[in-house]
Amino acid sequence: MPGIRIPIGPQHPALKEPESFTFELDGEQVVNADVRMGYAHRGIEKAFEDRTFIQGIYLAERICGICSTSHTTPFVLNAEELLKLEVPRRAQYIRALVGELERVHSHLLWLGVAGHEVGFDSLFMYTWRDREHVQDMLEVLSGNRVHYGINTIGGVRRDVNADQIARLKEMNKLALARTEYYIRLCTAEPTFISRIKGVGMLPKKDALDLCAVGPMARASGVKRDVRKDDPYCGYDEMPFDVITADTCDILGRAVVRALELVQCYRIIDYILANLPAGDVKIRAPRRIPPGESIARYEAPRGENIHFMKSNGTDKPDRVKVRAPTYGNMPATLVTLKNCFVADIPIIVAAIDPCFCCADRMVRLVDRKGRDDRWSWAQLQNFAREWISRNRRA
Amino acid sequence: MDLIMTLGYLLVFPGVVFLFAYATFAEWFDRKVYARLQNRIGPLHTGSSGILQPVADFIKLLSKEDIVPAKADKGLFNALPLFSLASAIAAFIMVPVFRVNLPYTSFPGDLVVVVYLLSIPTIVYFLAGWSSTNYYAMVGSFRNLTQLFGYEVPLFLAVLAPAMLAGRWEGGVWLSANWQISEVGRFYMAHPYLIPVNIIGFFVALIALQAKLERVPFDAPEAETEIVAGALTEYSGKKLALFRLTIDVELVAGAALIAAVFLGGFVLPPAHVGTIDFSPFFSFLLFVAKTLFVIALLSLGRALMGRLRIDQTVAFSWRWLAPAALVQILISILLKVLLRL
Numbered sequence: 001m002p003g004i005r006i007p008i009g010p011q012h013p014a015l016k017e018p019e020s021f022t023f024e025l026d027g028e029q030v031v032n033a034d035v036r037m038g039y040a041h042r043g044i045e046k047a048f049e050d051r052t053f054i055q056g057i058y059l060a061e062r063i064c065g066i067c068s069t070s071h072t073t074p075f076v077l078n079a080e081e082l083l084k085l086e087v088p089r090r091a092q093y094i095r096a097l098v099g100e101l102e103r104v105h106s107h108l109l110w111l112g113v114a115g116h117e118v119g120f121d122s123l124f125m126y127t128w129r130d131r132e133h134v135q136d137m138l139e140v141l142s143g144n145r146v147h148y149g150i151n152t153i154g155g156v157r158r159d160v161n162a163d164q165i166a167r168l169k170e171m172n173k174l175a176l177a178r179t180e181y182y183i184r185l186c187t188a189e190p191t192f193i194s195r196i197k198g199v200g201m202l203p204k205k206d207a208l209d210l211c212a213v214g215p216m217a218r219a220s221g222v223k224r225d226v227r228k229d230d231p232y233c234g235y236d237e238m239p240f241d242v243i244t245a246d247t248c249d250i251l252g253r254a255v256v257r258a259l260e261l262v263q264c265y266r267i268i269d270y271i272l273a274n275l276p277a278g279d280v281k282i283r284a285p286r287r288i289p290p291g292e293s294i295a296r297y298e299a300p301r302g303e304n305i306h307f308m309k310s311n312g313t314d315k316p317d318r319v320k321v322r323a324p325t326y327g328n329m330p331a332t333l334v335t336l337k338n339c340f341v342a343d344i345p346i347i348v349a350a351i352d353p354c355f356c357c358a359d360r361m362v363r364l365v366d367r368k369g370r371d372d373r374w375s376w377a378q379l380q381n382f383a384r385e386w387i388s389r390n391r392r393a
Numbered sequence: 394m395d396l397i398m399t400l401g402y403l404l405v406f407p408g409v410v411f412l413f414a415y416a417t418f419a420e421w422f423d424r425k426v427y428a429r430l431q432n433r434i435g436p437l438h439t440g441s442s443g444i445l446q447p448v449a450d451f452i453k454l455l456s457k458e459d460i461v462p463a464k465a466d467k468g469l470f471n472a473l474p475l476f477s478l479a480s481a482i483a484a485f486i487m488v489p490v491f492r493v494n495l496p497y498t499s500f501p502g503d504l505v506v507v508v509y510l511l512s513i514p515t516i517v518y519f520l521a522g523w524s525s526t527n528y529y530a531m532v533g534s535f536r537n538l539t540q541l542f543g544y545e546v547p548l549f550l551a552v553l554a555p556a557m558l559a560g561r562w563e564g565g566v567w568l569s570a571n572w573q574i575s576e577v578g579r580f581y582m583a584h585p586y587l588i589p590v591n592i593i594g595f596f597v598a599l600i601a602l603q604a605k606l607e608r609v610p611f612d613a614p615e616a617e618t619e620i621v622a623g624a625l626t627e628y629s630g631k632k633l634a635l636f637r638l639t640i641d642v643e644l645v646a647g648a649a650l651i652a653a654v655f656l657g658g659f660v661l662p663p664a665h666v667g668t669i670d671f672s673p674f675f676s677f678l679l680f681v682a683k684t685l686f687v688i689a690l691l692s693l694g695r696a697l698m699g700r701l702r703i704d705q706t707v708a709f710s711w712r713w714l715a716p717a718a719l720v721q722i723l724i725s726i727l728l729k730v731l732l733r734l
Contacts, residue, residue, distance in 0.1 A: 006528045014618040028532075028703065117618045119609050119700025125431035191610050191699040341532060342702045345618040 006341075010039045014117065014345035017355040021348070025341060033336035035329060040356040048319035053079050053153060053288060056316060060306075061147050063321060064357040066106050069098050070299035071321065071357075072151040074306035077232060077295040079153045082288050082310050089234060089276040091155035096233040097271045098141065098150050100264045104175065105134040106300035107257045107264075110352045111182060114254060117345040118195040123185065130178045137171045140164055155281030165272050172272070176265045183258045196250035200335040200347035203248055212331040213324050214302020215260070216351050219245045219252035226298035238267050250350045257352075286314045299324050301352045323357035403486060412485055416641035417447035422685060423644065423692050430696035447641070451634050459630030466524045473524070474628070474635035477517035481639045484510035485646035488653055489575040502572045504556055507650055508549055511605065514639050515541050518614070521636075522624030533623025536614040536703045540604060543710035544611070548601035550718035551594040555654050558587060558725040574650070578658015588657055590728060594721035595655040597714050599687070602647040603694050604706065606640065610698040611706050645684060648691070652683035659683065 004025045010018040018039035024032040044063055048056050060075040061068045073095055080087055108131040115123030135145040142148035142158055150156050186192060202212065207220035217224050225242040227235040240263040245252035290312040297304045302324030311317040328351040335347050374382070402408055421436060421444050428435030436443025461470055487507045489499055515537055522534025559571040559580035571577055581588050604611035607623075615623035622628075625636055653659065659680040701709065 004528065006532075013621055115699065119612060119616060119618070120698065121609070122431045122696045123699075125433055129432055189699070191701055194705060195699055195702065340702060340704075342613060342616065342619055 008344060008348075014348065015355075016113075017353070019353070019355045021336075021344070023336075023341070023344065028341050030336060030339050030341065030344065033333050035333060037329070037355065038359050041359040042356065045319055045321060045360065048316055050315070052286065052314045053316065054286070056319070057151060057153070058149070060321075061149065063323070064354055065146065066109060066354065067102055067299045067301065067304075067357075068147050069095070069102050069150065070297055070304050071306070073099060073233065074295035074297040074304060075308070075319070076151045076153050077297070078293040078306055078308035079284070079288055081293045081295070082291045082308065083153070083284055085154055085282060085284060087155055088279045088282065090159075090278045091280045092232075092234040093271050093275055094156045094158075094160060094280065095151060096235060096238065097160075097268060098138070098148055099233065100267045100271070101134060101138050101141070102148075103300045104261055104264045104268075105131050105138070106352070107261050108134060108179075108182075110257055110300075110349075111186065111254070113349050113352075114196070114250075114346060115192070117349045118192060120189070120192050123182075123189075123192070127182060130175065133171065133175055133178070137168055137175070140167055140171070152281065152284075154284035155279070157281070159280045160275065165275070169269070169272050172265055172268050176262070179258070179261045179265070183262075186254055186258060193251065195343075196254060196346065196350075197247075198249050198251075199343050200250045200253075200339065200350055201248050202331055202335050204246075206334050207248075207331060210330040210334065211327055212302075213327040214299070214352075215253050215256045216302065216328050216331060218243060219256045220248045221246040224303075226296045226303050230296055232295075232297065238270050240264075240267050250346060253350050287312065288314070288316075301325060301354060302327060321357075321360075323354065325351065325354045326358035326360070328353075329358070408486055409482060412482060412642060412645065413638070416638065416645050417451065418444065419645050419648070419684070419688055420447040420641045421445075423688055423695075426689050426692040427696055430693065451638060454634035454637065455631050457630040457633075459632065460627075462525055462527065462627050464526045465627065469520060469524045470627075471632070473517050473521045474632040474639070477514040477521075477639045478635050478642065480510050480513035480517070481642040481646060485642060485649065487574065488646060488649040489578070489659065499573065499575050501576075504552060504572045504574050504577065504654070507574065507646070508552060511643060511646060511650070512541065512545060514643055515605065518624040521628065522626075525624075525627035527627050529620040529622075530624050530626045533614050533620050533626065536620075537607075537624055539703055540607070540611065540614055540706055543707040544601040544604035544714070547597050547710055547714035547718045548605065550715065550722060551598040551601060552650070552654050554594040554718070554721040554725040555581070555591045557722065558590065558729055560729065574653050575658065578653045581657040585657060587728075588655070590724065591655050591721065593717050593724070595651070597718045597721065598651050598655065599690060600694075600714060601710075602651060603691055604710070605647060606644055606691070608691065609695045610701045612700055613703040613706060616700055644688065644691070648684040648687035649680065651687050652680070656683050656686075 006023050006025060008021040008023060009015045010020045020036040020039065022034045022036075023030050044059065047059060051059055057072050057075055060071040063071040108127045112124040112127035112131070115121065115127070138148055139145050141160065141164060142150050150158060202216065202220045204221045206212075207217045207222050212220065212222070213224070221244055223242055223244050226232075227240070228242050243256050243259045243263060245256050247255075288310040290310055292307070292309045295306045295308075297306070304324055305320075305322040307318070307320035307322075308316055309318040332348065332351050332353075335350070336344065339347055404410065424446070425435040425443070436446035439445040439449045461467055484507050487499070487503045487510070519534040519537045519541075522530035522537065556571050556577050559577045561571065571580065607614050613619075615625065620626070625633065628636060659676045
């Protein structure tokens, strides 16, 4: 049956967020794939312009429900660069600590979702149990499990005491032990391997050409990690390796993420042992001098880019967020070509998609200056016409 | 009197009423074992430790809105759930739960009938998917049929082996296989040391049953994350409830078949205490224990693995399952001829 087009999304059990994929099928084989984004557009970039910089931090935290600190950190890094603030080293280390814990829980989440997409629900249940453990660690640190509210312009809002450090060290050991079990599991369980090995190939050339980011690029042998390439938050002092794989498939992405977890635990251990003494915050003025700044941050899903333009008031003139899922979209369409229908969910899941974070809107303005805003009555008329046109005979 | 007995047998015990109770219990048991294996608790609130949860699900579905797609073949779409449930129930009634010899339900050849009755629901799923004119359902129903060609032959070959071993010699001539389930069970009850001989066939049949029930790792036809609910995507309300009950009944019937053929069955010789024959009671206990054992193994398989792609399923069936079943038949024939059992 050539030429059948099936929609996956905007509502589909495989997708945890709305996104519309259209696949052209030849039997069980996908001939062509297309994506339409924008179903979860929330107008966040515009909302930044109505909020002060301090309020903006909490808004940035809500760009993503999973990697929340991955958006606040570049936001405050931008503000600090415009203010030319020297953030205390202790604060930078705490930021890195929260960032790494967040990476751990995000990667564990991904491992579970990957298991679920290939029908391996036991893996899903177990990794999500241990994700709870990591969230408990974040609770010890910040009092919150999801939105930690740790960053502020000029430092962090909470200090870490010796008792917390001791507890985190203990909890980190358990997390490491459990993770090592999962690494053994996802490199040994035959049904899991048979579903992800050689599936969703992204050759190194395509990964470079299409600007893939994060584990997606690293699994194709591109050694790219902002923490090493453009260090921030004291990552240049911390011992860790950039994990790459050269299998270019989903197995590679799983292995990269799983081994990155071990590096995360290494960094966390290092930070807990070598936390510099000193203040955690310096005072920052409310108004930020005019200027433009770009910050790059290695989020769990890949490179996250924030742009900030200030006009000298206490509110930003423009904030632009390029979430990693957006960067990975072109590469995903390449990986989807010539796959099986059965592999679609796992291939889409392999980029660890976070569509809400990525949805941006571009509005093309009519150069003749026509107003394309509709009144309520016009909308109602349009709806009535549409229904009468499309009503079933 | 005979008529009343027969009706009672068909409708109450071990017919429809008992089957409904036991099938929902089996689903609860399966869900509970699966949940414990995944470090979860499973159903908890309806009835004692959630034992009534499948019944509650069934009633809830009955009360839900029932939608028939506008372009579907309505007659077919409405009739199919009843058809599949009826064939699954008929299959179960053929498996002797305890020592009753009704001519309608136990006769030479019922083994073949049960295997065929158990494949009717799969064909019904195919028709259901096809008649609902939905792309997901169509892809699902193609996979249903593809998978059927994968597991059906190994399953049949696997249950053939113990039946052959249980065949009779008469006047120095081997009268081929014994096609009556209760007789096969009785043979292994009399020769329990022969049960381990069929171990390969047991696992082949177990895996094939897992595929027939479309459970992980063979749940490609209803893979939730790919094609929503496969062939049953467009079904809702009462019809979906009946289909789900069909799957539960199939689970029980398949487990009972495997337990009867491979694990020595449930038919015990008469055990009189005074004038009362207690053997039906013990037979029933044996039935529960053995079917639950099989269901627990099936749950274990579901928890341990991920989903295979449909081509992998079929390749696995023909590369490993079918040859293994043939090896089992070879072993049975050799034993039968060499030992003159």
